[in-house]
Amino acid sequence: MKIREIGEFGLIDKITGRLGRGDDSVVVGIGDDAAVTAYAQGHHVVTTTDMLVEGVHFRSDTIDDRSLGYKSLAVSISDIAAMGALPKHAVISLAIPVEMDVERLEDLYTGVADICEEFQTTVVGGDIVKTSGPFVISVTLLGQVEAGRALLRSGAKPGDLLFVTGTVGGSAAGLQYIQQQHSEGVVPTEVADPLLQAHQRPRPQVEAGRLLLESGVCTSLNDVSDGLASECNEIAKMSGVTLVLLAEQIPLHASVRRYAEISGQQAIDWALFGGEDYQLVGTMQPDSAEQMQALFEKNGLTCTVIGRVTDGAVGVTLQRGGQTYELKPRGYNHFG
Amino acid sequence: MKIREIGEFGLIDKITGRLGRGDDSVVVGIGDDAAVTAYAQGHHVVTTTDMLVEGVHFRSDTIDDRSLGYKSLAVSISDIAAMGALPKHAVISLAIPVEMDVERLEDLYTGVADICEEFQTTVVGGDIVKTSGPFVISVTLLGQVEAGRALLRSGAKPGDLLFVTGTVGGSAAGLQYIQQQHSEGVVPTEVADPLLQAHQRPRPQVEAGRLLLESGVCTSLNDVSDGLASECNEIAKMSGVTLVLLAEQIPLHASVRRYAEISGQQAIDWALFGGEDYQLVGTMQPDSAEQMQALFEKNGLTCTVIGRVTDGAVGVTLQRGGQTYELKPRGYNHFG
Numbered sequence: 133m134k135i136r137e138i139g140e141f142g143l144i145d146k147i148t149g150r151l152g153r154g155d156d157s158v159v160v161g162i163g164d165d166a167a168v169t170a171y172a173q174g175h176h177v178v179t180t181t182d183m184l185v186e187g188v189h190f191r192s193d194t195i196d197d198r199s200l201g202y203k204s205l206a207v208s209i210s211d212i213a214a215m216g217a218l219p220k221h222a223v224i225s226l227a228i229p230v231e232m233d234v235e236r237l238e239d240l241y242t243g244v245a246d247i248c249e250e251f252q253t254t255v256v257g258g259d260i261v262k263t264s265g266p267f268v269i270s271v272t273l274l275g276q277v278e279a280g281r282a283l284l285r286s287g288a289k290p291g292d293l294l295f296v297t298g299t300v301g302g303s304a305a306g307l308q309y310i311q312q313q314h315s316e317g318v319v320p321t322e323v324a325d326p327l328l329q330a331h332q333r334p335r336p337q338v339e340a341g342r343l344l345l346e347s348g349v350c351t352s353l354n355d356v357s358d359g360l361a362s363e364c365n366e367i368a369k370m371s372g373v374t375l376v377l378l379a380e381q382i383p384l385h386a387s388v389r390r391y392a393e394i395s396g397q398q399a400i401d402w403a404l405f406g407g408e409d410y411q412l413v414g415t416m417q418p419d420s421a422e423q424m425q426a427l428f429e430k431n432g433l434t435c436t437v438i439g440r441v442t443d444g445a446v447g448v449t450l451q452r453g454g455q456t457y458e459l460k461p462r463g464y465n466h467f468g
Numbered sequence: 469m470k471i472r473e474i475g476e477f478g479l480i481d482k483i484t485g486r487l488g489r490g491d492d493s494v495v496v497g498i499g500d501d502a503a504v505t506a507y508a509q510g511h512h513v514v515t516t517t518d519m520l521v522e523g524v525h526f527r528s529d530t531i532d533d534r535s536l537g538y539k540s541l542a543v544s545i546s547d548i549a550a551m552g553a554l555p556k557h558a559v560i561s562l563a564i565p566v567e568m569d570v571e572r573l574e575d576l577y578t579g580v581a582d583i584c585e586e587f588q589t590t591v592v593g594g595d596i597v598k599t600s601g602p603f604v605i606s607v608t609l610l611g612q613v614e615a616g617r618a619l620l621r622s623g624a625k626p627g628d629l630l631f632v633t634g635t636v637g638g639s640a641a642g643l644q645y646i647q648q649q650h651s652e653g654v655v656p657t658e659v660a661d662p663l664l665q666a667h668q669r670p671r672p673q674v675e676a677g678r679l680l681l682e683s684g685v686c687t688s689l690n691d692v693s694d695g696l697a698s699e700c701n702e703i704a705k706m707s708g709v710t711l712v713l714l715a716e717q718i719p720l721h722a723s724v725r726r727y728a729e730i731s732g733q734q735a736i737d738w739a740l741f742g743g744e745d746y747q748l749v750g751t752m753q754p755d756s757a758e759q760m761q762a763l764f765e766k767n768g769l770t771c772t773v774i775g776r777v778t779d780g781a782v783g784v785t786l787q788r789g790g791q792t793y794e795l796k797p798r799g800y801n802h803f804g
Contacts, residue, residue, distance in 0.1 A: 160620065164621055165516060166611070168513070170513075177610070179592065179593060181594060181608060183595045183606060184597075185600075188597060189597070212501075215500070225519040257516065259518050262524055263524065263604065264602055265521075265602045268599065270595075270604075270606035355501060
């Protein structure tokens with residue numbers, strides 16, 4: 133079905149029908165000039181926004197629409213998690229090619245509803261417009277954090293330990309797996325499935341962010357959207373320190389290691405330069421590793437020390453196989 | 469200069485250099501995973517979002533880039549004003565065609581800085597991505613309002629008076645003036661200038677919205693983004709009432725009347741169906757017109773009674789020249 137058959141308002145009805153109404157914090161939801169939301173006393177509001185363009189950030193041959201809906205919000209929820217905050221309310225705007233099928237948008241919002249339910253987040257507004265160009269998704273997400281407690285990129289100090297949550301490299305490995313279109317049987321299902329999950333349905337680390345904030349020993353935090361190299365450089369720059377990253381300590385999922393062997397790739401490159409893992413990377417006070425790891429373990433999560441902070445020149449050095457390298461951001465520059 | 473010559477980060481530096489840092493309510497601004505902002509105790513957060521696409525919502529032959537930057541935020545500030553709220557913090561995302569000149573974006577952000585200064589609003593974040601399609605601007609604006617006091621579309625009651633602030637029809641007349649490309653001298657400057665201003669630099673009615681909220685007698689409110697016909701129908705629908713709109717009472721700027729004569733158009737059509745005036749239309753309790761008009765006058769503003777609320781079928785009737793018409797929304801349906 134084409135959108136012109138049901139009109140803009142018919143489409144909005146179909147979409148909003150999939151979304152929950154939210155809790156008491158939603159005073160006025162979808163349907164007026166603006167949404168009205170309430171935040172806990174003594175808290176600040178945390179706001180992040182991300183724009184995704186078809187053909188640049190996603191392609192329909194590498195991600196299905198329901199996963200795309202999930203991932204569109206996951207990207208922003210991850211930014212909120214990287215502040216140690218809780219996601220609360222989202223607004224979503226779409227620029228839609230006029231010939232797009234309504235079913236694609238219904239699937240997209242099913243994925244949005246999935247992640248909203250998982251993270252107790254409510255869509256409170258949005259805008260829908262047409263475009264002569266590619267499909268564009270713009271998400272703005274509001275969260276809340278205890279006043280004065282937000283975890284920034286700028287607090288790393290010499291002597292601190294560098295850590296990352298979960299495992300990294302899975303999303304980039306998953307994208308490569310999809311794009312390679314391997315013959316049947318080349319990559320076992322138990323290897324492929326976790327990679328697909330990592331690329332198409334990355335789980336933002338809200339709980340880890342909360343543990344890090346509550347621990348009181350996390351000194352800086354960032355989410356892994358552009359690869360460890362880029363994210364570590366951001367912390368180094370904002371904190372005015374050197375980060376020393378130990379390649380052998382970087383936690384890789386077993387499927388990532390297996391797929392690297394099968395495809396003849398370097399797994400570490402996916403972790404350093406791939407991005408879209410949406411884990412958290414940051415620094416914590418010296419001697420706090422055991423306490424933090426116990427806290428994470430108790431909550432079914434992992435936190436791995438992958439290096440340390442020193443007071444050299446601003447930047448990141450990588451130690452690997454007894455050698456030391458300067459690790460440049462190689463961050464994603466859209467216009468490069 | 470093309471963006472690839474300075475890169476994404478060079479562009480961000482050029483843009484952020486034009487923007488103010490804001491007041492104490494900005495705890496963490498541009499540069500981390502998310503912004504952190506504080507709102508006054510006892511207040512709720514008001515959020516609105518709008519997406520503008522080149523060729524659909526604006527064209528470079530009808531608006532210059534600095535005015536476009538101003539208007540991009542004016543659209544959202546107007547939604548905040550229509551809740552009786554104060555605008556505070558904005559995030560702006562852009563999908564940029566790779567060949568776009570950096571100078572266009574610098575002009576755009578000069579206009580953004582203009583309106584931010586005028587309305588004490590701070591840009592606290594955003595996203596910049598490339599697109600193979602038209603230029604897309606997505607603005608999300610956060611404001612604050614006293615808890616439980618936001619002015620909704622749903623409160624109109626039979627017996628209430630229908631009003632509009634300022635004058636309407638100027639933006640549509642201005643667009644027509646630009647598109648007609650009249651020969652020199654056909655339209656005097658004193659007629660043309662207010663029309664151009666109305667179309668390219670519409671001033672959102674934040675102060676009027678605050679007066680309406682503080683008055684305690686405003687029962688519903690909406691902003692005039694899609695023309696009076698559409699906006700009145702929204703109030704009628706959300707409140708479950710009939711609005712009776714008196715055509716002869718609708719306030720038109722003298723330039724709109726003059727230009728209607730010159731161009732052989734019906735000025736009232738611009739007011740009813742044109743849109744983009746960003747005035748406020750709403751209802752107030754019976755017998756409160758004098759009080760409200762005095763309040764507005766004291767603040768150098770105007771508020772005109774243009775009809776009343778009755779308890780008939782949900783919808784809007786227009787009384788004009790002794791006749792009564794049913795006034796359909798004719799709202800802007802992008803996909804119609």
